[in-house]
Amino acid sequence: MSQKSKGILCILSSAFFFALMSLFVNLSGNVPVIQKSFFRNIVAAVISFVILVRSKEKVTIGKGNLKLLLARSTCGYVGILCNFYATSNMNISDAQMLNKLSPFFAIVFSYIILKEVAGKVDWIAVVIAFLSSLLVVKPTFSFDVIPALIGVLGGMTAGCAYTFVRLLTGRGVKSAFIIFFFSAFSTIMSLPTILFDYSPMTTHQLAYLILAGCAAAGGQISITAAYKRAPAKELSVFDFSQVAFAALLGFVFLGQMPDYLSIIGYVLIIGTAVAKWKYTLKKDKKI
Numbered sequence: 001m002s003q004k005s006k007g008i009l010c011i012l013s014s015a016f017f018f019a020l021m022s023l024f025v026n027l028s029g030n031v032p033v034i035q036k037s038f039f040r041n042i043v044a045a046v047i048s049f050v051i052l053v054r055s056k057e058k059v060t061i062g063k064g065n066l067k068l069l070l071a072r073s074t075c076g077y078v079g080i081l082c083n084f085y086a087t088s089n090m091n092i093s094d095a096q097m098l099n100k101l102s103p104f105f106a107i108v109f110s111y112i113i114l115k116e117v118a119g120k121v122d123w124i125a126v127v128i129a130f131l132s133s134l135l136v137v138k139p140t141f142s143f144d145v146i147p148a149l150i151g152v153l154g155g156m157t158a159g160c161a162y163t164f165v166r167l168l169t170g171r172g173v174k175s176a177f178i179i180f181f182f183s184a185f186s187t188i189m190s191l192p193t194i195l196f197d198y199s200p201m202t203t204h205q206l207a208y209l210i211l212a213g214c215a216a217a218g219g220q221i222s223i224t225a226a227y228k229r230a231p232a233k234e235l236s237v238f239d240f241s242q243v244a245f246a247a248l249l250g251f252v253f254l255g256q257m258p259d260y261l262s263i264i265g266y267v268l269i270i271g272t273a274v275a276k277w278k279y280t281l282k283k284d285k286k287i
Contacts, residue, residue: 007230043213072164082154098151105159135265
């Protein structure tokens with residue numbers, strides 16, 4: 001099996017794990033979002049720390065990288081809170097689709113933060129994706145639209161976080177350390193709520209949140225393994241399989257079914273991602 005094929009399998013594995021995480025978050029019920037984040041991240045922090053220690057790689061932050069790590073972690077933490085809120089209050093496939101706007105937001109933030117000038121095709125893809133997301137959001141003048149809008153905010157902050165990850169890896173910071181730093185940061189940020197405003201949970205709710213943390217760690221490990229085997233430009237489109245996994249899990253375990261407008265939105269957003277992916281590969285072959 002080629003390295004690219006192994007990379008595709010790893011990215012599909014990552015998508016499944018993250019869809020599974022969304023299912024467990026939803027099944028945990030009415031636990032406060034920050035509390036959900038705490039248990040998700042503390043499990044991921046422990047697992048990523050063990051992996052970091054076992055790798056025996058020398059960890060160096062490097063001059064000027066601490067503020068970038070904090071920026072990445074802050075954006076990622078807000079992204080998780082938004083995604084968990086959306087996942088807990090709407091169809092998990094809709095929530096994941098809105099979260100998958102992150103690659104398109106990354107184009108915007110790459111221009112703002114990295115000063116990378118995107119091409120005409122990239123900006124057209126961004127506009128189509130955002131307009132298509134309205135079919136999932138279904139904007140109305142009622143409070144029912146709030147979870148969807150928060151889901152979009154989660155996709156935006158995730159896109160910003162990924163931009164900082166690119167900047168950090170380009171400056172030599174190890175991916176495993178970035179994952180651990182983010183998980184530990186998010187755990188610490190949630191700690192005051194756990195200490196002073198803890199909401200009692202049932203055994204089942206705690207079990208679901210621990211499983212969510214394990215699934216999140218599995219997703220992070222799989223996606224790191226994927227990008228070690230093949231470039232992001234060759235793999236990123238397969239990450240959209242997470243929406244299909246989430247839709248299947250939501251239907252089987254939660255009885256959720258996306259409406260026809262959401263499905264049209266899925267097709268347009270994923271179709272745009274596939275078209276952009278093919279264009280990028282074709283363009284690179286000409287260089």
